Amino acid sequence: MPHLILYAHEPDLATKEAALIAALTDAIVEVYGEWARADAVVQLVGLAPGRWGIGGAPAKNPAPRVTFGIRDGVFARPDGPEILAALARNVTDAIASVLGEKHRAGTTIEFVGAPDGRTAVAGALVSP
Template sequence: MPHLTVSVAESQLAGREAPLISALTDAVAAVYGEWARPLVVVQLVGLPAGRWAVGGRVVEAEAAPEVRFGIRAGALTRPDGPDIARRLVAAVTDAVAAGLGERLRKSVLVELAPQADDLVGVGGALVSDAAPE
C-alpha cells in the first residue's frame, strides 16, 4: 500500500484537505495505474503555528510542505525503479502545488521511504510471510 504522510502548517491546510487528498491519490494512480487507487493511504498532519522550526527558529511564513511516501522497496529496485521514483516525486509535487498553491512548488519536499517486506507488518504478520494471492 502506498502511504503518504503530508506535514504542513495548519494555516496552509485548512479547507484544502479534500482536494489535496484527491490530488495525491490521483498522482499515485497516474504512476502505478488505477489498480493502486483503492490502496492509497493519505494522512494529513496540520501543524499549529509555532510548532514548525528550521535552524532553531520558528517559521512564521509559509513552511515548506513535506511528504513522506512509504513505498515497498521492490518498486524501486526493479529495472525501471529510477523512472518510477522520478515520476512519483514529480506527480506528488504537482499534487501538493495544485492542492496548496503553486507558490509552494519549489519548496515541496518528497521523501520516498522504501520498506522491505521483511520489515513491514500488517495485521500482526510480516508482509514477507503473507501467502501470495
C-alpha cells in the first residue's frame, strides 16, 4: 500500500487539497498500475508560516517535502531504481502542476521502506 505524506506551507495548500490528492494518486497509479488506486493513501500536512525552518531560520516559501512509504522489497528489485525514479518524477510533476512550477526545484522526496511484517492494517500484520 503506497503511503504518501506531503508537507507544505498551509497557504500553498489552501483550496488545492482535492486537486493535489487526485494528482498524487494518479502519479502513483501511473507507476504501479490501476490496482494501486484503491490502496494509495495521500495525506497533506499544512504548516503555518513560521513553523518551517531551514538553516536555523523560518523558511520564507519552502518547497514541499514528501515522505513516501513503500514496501522495502522495491529497493532490492533489479528494476527498483527505475521504479523509484518514475515515482520521484511523477510525484514532483504532480506537485508542480497543482502548486506551481516555483516548487519543482526544491521538492524533496524521501522513500521509506517498510519490511514485510512491519505494517499492520485493522490490527493484523500485512503479509507479502
